[in-house]
Amino acid sequence: MAIAKLDVVVLDCPDPVALAGFYAEVLGGEVSDQGDWVDLEVPGGGASLAFQEAPGFVPPEWPSADHSQQFHLDLTVEDMDAAEKAVLALGARPLDTEDRKRSFRVYADPAGHPFCLCAA
Structure with a gap:
């Protein structure tokens, strides 16, 4: 329980x-x-x-052993490319998006918190 x-x-x-x-x-x-x-x-x-x-507030740095990210959010999406375009237009910034074959891409929200777009 x-x-x-x-x-x-x-x-x-x-x-x-x-x-x-x-x-x-x-x-x-x-x-x-x-x-x-x-x-x-x-x-x-x-x-x-x-x-x-x-x-x-001091945003985390990703990836960095010296400045821990503390946590991140995983957000499931149907279309990675469309979702990426949308979050970037809203003010997110890419942190780790080079490997387009992976099932996830890492971004920072406008305050600097890391989050991942994950393929459904």
């Missing part, structure tokens, strides 16, 4: 409204702005995302 159920994944960032907007465009869902804390209810149930203002 489980002790707990995952409720929300919280990302620290300098601008919670902007980062919630980025992920709302990528994943869909409803954004609820509460100032320095912003919730994103993601469609399909499961855990939601929240974004917390963190003054002095």
Whole structure:
């Protein structure tokens, strides 16, 4: 029997409204702005995302043993090329996308958190 159920994944960032907007465009869902804390209810149930203002936020570096990424999000997509074009247009930047034969590509969101687009 489980002790707990995952409720929300919280990302620290300098601008919670902007980062919630980025992920709302990528994943869909409803954004609820509460100032320095912003919730994103993601469609399909499961855990939601929240974004917390963190003054002095320093983004992780990927890959780097000296500046751990801490965590990353894996986002499943039907069309890797179309999804890549869309996230780049929203402000993501590529981190590891050269190997086009792999089933994943690595990007950073506008605040610098790593995430992967993964083939469905």
